[in-house]
Amino acid sequence: MEPSTSRAVLLKKFGGPENLIISSVPEPHAGPGEIRVRVTAAGLNPMDWFMTSDPDTAARFGFTLPVGYGTDYAGVVDEVGPGVNTYAIGDRVFGTALSRALADHLVIAADRNISSGVAHHTPDGVDDRTAATLSIxxxxxxxxxxxxxxxxxxxxxxxxxxxxxxxxxxxxxxxxxxxxxxxxxxxxxxxxxxxxxxxxxxxxxxxxxxxxxxxxxxxxxxxxxxxxxxxxxxxxxxxxxxxxxxxxxxxxxxxxxxNAGAEALLDIARLVESGDLRVPIAATFPIDDIRSAVELQAGRHVRGKVVVDL
The missing domain is CATH 3.40.50.720 (NAD(P)-binding Rossmann-like Domain)
Incomplete structure (x- = not known):
């Protein structure tokens, strides 16, 4: 049986959105101390294109080619590795996965270290598109x-x-x-x-x-x-x-x-859930139109956030 694959947005050359491609990659699986998230939405930030804009900048962040794209995500836990008791299959989560959020599946370490990915439970009153804009x-x-x-x-x-x-x-x-x-x-x-x-x-x-x-x-x-x-x-x-x-x-x-405190992001999510803080979403794009999404966001004239649906 051939191994399963899933989609991921990759850069095979550092630079602008013209270098972004949607690739078929081996489907990842959760190992000990890890969860796997089926990503439903990813929010874009200026840091995404800045980190991968040229080889010297990318090297400062430890990136080598090919490299993924995007950092903010929201989705649903669909695998839980051995030793994890803080998440269950079906939990809605949001968080960060440095320069790899635009993918069907993310494997996140449950220790909440930003280099290995961070996951927070999504409040019931916050939809996935909005949750995907919160972290960075x-x-x-x-x-x-x-x-x-x-x-x-x-x-x-x-x-x-x-x-x-x-x-x-x-x-x-x-x-x-x-x-x-x-x-x-x-x-x-x-x-x-x-x-x-x-x-x-x-x-x-x-x-x-x-x-x-x-x-x-x-x-x-x-x-x-x-x-x-x-x-x-x-x-x-x-x-x-x-x-x-x-x-x-x-x-x-x-x-x-x-530098933010451990509870700062969850406090923001709760403010969104209560209606005391709103997140204007300027535009949403399907993953197949990732280049247009990045071009819009990189123009720095967007009112609010740009989200990619997966």
Whole structure:
């Protein structure tokens, strides 16, 4: 009998979405201390294409060709290996599988180590598409807001508020009681308002436009680079109340999802389940259209999250 196969999105050459292919690979199985997940949806993040954009960057993450694609996933446990008692066949789960989430089946170590994959039980009130958007962006936003330690007396400036991490950062800041000013393009005004932010157009003259709000900005989160850091400093925000996620700035703390507390992601999932936090899904694609999905997400102008159905 021939061994069973399943689908996986692979890169056989580092670079752009034109190098993505859907391959038939040997079907993996759960070993001791592992579970296997039948993936139903995978969410895309900027880190996915950044990590595999060129050979030097890929080498920093330990990737060799061929390499998988995508990190956020949601699905159902369909195999449980010996020694695992925290998951059962049929459990709905979501989590991370570094640069291999876009596959029919994932084998995840039950120790929840990010290098071997992470699985969390999906709350009943959260659908798989939404669950597949939570892990990287939600954990990153939670880690950044832990740095800022926002409260009702704060006004926070969030640069790039309409992006995948911004969706979570704006709403979590509002839940913490802060006033949120979010930068974006003029076309994103209504969208940012729907998240709870007071929108302001980015670009030249931003400092003056923020001062027109008549408030003192006490904290800032830069989700794109360093422009918001520069503006925050000009507005008098102390470096210890500024955070970045995509750039290193001397004196300013950089955060990523690995810094988030153990319960942060589950707290976010519970907020989604309760309706206190919503995740706008900008577009969904079938796996056969993976290149179009990645092109849309990599354009960095998506309002919300992009999800691939498997």
């Amino acid at each position: 962006a939600g954990s990153t936003a939670a880690a950044a807001l832990t740095v800022l330690d926002l409260g009702p007396d704060d006004t926070v400036l969030i640069g790039g508020a309409g992006g995948g991490v911004g969706v979570f950062a704006v709403q979590l800041a509002k839940i913490a009681g802060a006033r949120v000013i979010g930068t974006g393009s003029p076309s994103n005004v209504e969208y940012l308002e729907s998240l709870g932010a007071e929108p302001v157009a980015y670009g030249e003259g931003l400092v003056g436009r923020i001062r027109d709000f008549g408030v003192t900005v006490t904290a800032a989160l830069d989700l794109h680079g360093t422009d918001t850091v520069d503006v925050a400093r000009e507005l008098g925000v102390a470096d210890d109340r500024i955070c970045t996620i995509a750039a290193a700035v001397p004196g300013v703390t950089a955060a990523n999802g690995a």
